[in-house]
Amino acid sequence: MPIDSGQTDGAGPRVRADIGQRDRANPAVPGGGPAALSTRDLKLGFGTNTVLTDVTIDFQPGKITALLGPTGSGKSTLLRTLNRMNDKVSGYRRQGDVTLDGQSIWSPAIQPMALRRKVGMLFQRPNPFPMSVMDNVVVGVRAYQRVPRGKLREIAEQRLRAVGLWDAVSGRLGDSPFRLSGGQQQLLCLARALAVNPGVLLLDEPTSSLDPVTAESIEQLIRDLAPGLTVVIVTHNLSQARRVAQHSVFLNRGRLVEQGDTNQIFDNPAEAETAQYVGGRFG
Numbered sequence: 001m002p003i004d005s006g007q008t009d010g011a012g013p014r015v016r017a018d019i020g021q022r023d024r025a026n027p028a029v030p031g032g033g034p035a036a037l038s039t040r041d042l043k044l045g046f047g048t049n050t051v052l053t054d055v056t057i058d059f060q061p062g063k064i065t066a067l068l069g070p071t072g073s074g075k076s077t078l079l080r081t082l083n084r085m086n087d088k089v090s091g092y093r094r095q096g097d098v099t100l101d102g103q104s105i106w107s108p109a110i111q112p113m114a115l116r117r118k119v120g121m122l123f124q125r126p127n128p129f130p131m132s133v134m135d136n137v138v139v140g141v142r143a144y145q146r147v148p149r150g151k152l153r154e155i156a157e158q159r160l161r162a163v164g165l166w167d168a169v170s171g172r173l174g175d176s177p178f179r180l181s182g183g184q185q186q187l188l189c190l191a192r193a194l195a196v197n198p199g200v201l202l203l204d205e206p207t208s209s210l211d212p213v214t215a216e217s218i219e220q221l222i223r224d225l226a227p228g229l230t231v232v233i234v235t236h237n238l239s240q241a242r243r244v245a246q247h248s249v250f251l252n253r254g255r256l257v258e259q260g261d262t263n264q265i266f267d268n269p270a271e272a273e274t275a276q277y278v279g280g281r282f283g
């Protein structure tokens, strides 16, 4: 089982505005604020199958970027590349680079676990670890540094409050997370990802397996996370992309077709393919 803090496969009230900013209540892990994440001439594939070529994106710090495209267009492959989750996948190959605050994420100076502390991730389906609710939240903090139990509880409470889960789980901190509802599990995974103060949060269809009410509250949380975090969200829900993302990137048929301001991508796309997609005419 991975101990990586932020690697979680996401519902509730508003997130505290200071999440992602320097964190006085959690001195064990330095808060860095939003990180600068860029890709340069990325080419990704599996075996002989090239999934994406020529992917150059500057994800704007403290902003939300949506990755859009039909099924199989390489959105998850790209997202997982951003925190090196594909590195050990059989057949995976890559050319080009990804930089975090100007440094290549494949630099020998960067350990994958340290990278994933800075670049947290939430998946389509919640993936709590088989440990208590509280331990799920603080697992990454503990991996990073020895912290007294009382302090860990304080951090857990703070993060659970931030995602709006505290009232539901305050009496169940020692329980298994698998007794929580799907939406609550996703919120728990979000609290876990936030507990280590990442600079980037990657979200792969984080609300697509949730009921509309829970999905809406997660969406609100995501909006409130920026500007304290740089957020990249994969979504098939075009209305959601419009609501949450300042920037959008459209991928199709193995390449990055178009990127820009979300309003421009939706209202005035430069490419016919983009117009077709955002107009709901394919995908």
Ligand SMILES: Nc1ncnc2c1ncn2[C@@H]1O[C@H](COP(=O)(O)OP(=O)(O)OP(=O)(O)O)[C@@H](O)[C@H]1O
Binding pocket: 046, 051, 069, 070, 071, 072, 073, 074, 075, 076, 077, 078, 089, 090, 091
């Ligand atoms: N581990 C893997 N081994 C081989 N091929 C893979 C692997 N993971 C993904 N692929 C292939 O890469 C391509 C892109 O897949 P990816 O999951 O990135 O698409 P996606 O845009 O996220 O699609 P969806 O919207 O359905 O989630 C697909 O052709 C897929 O079959």
Ligand SMILES: [Mg+2]
Binding pocket: 075, 076, 077
């Ligand atoms: Mg996908």
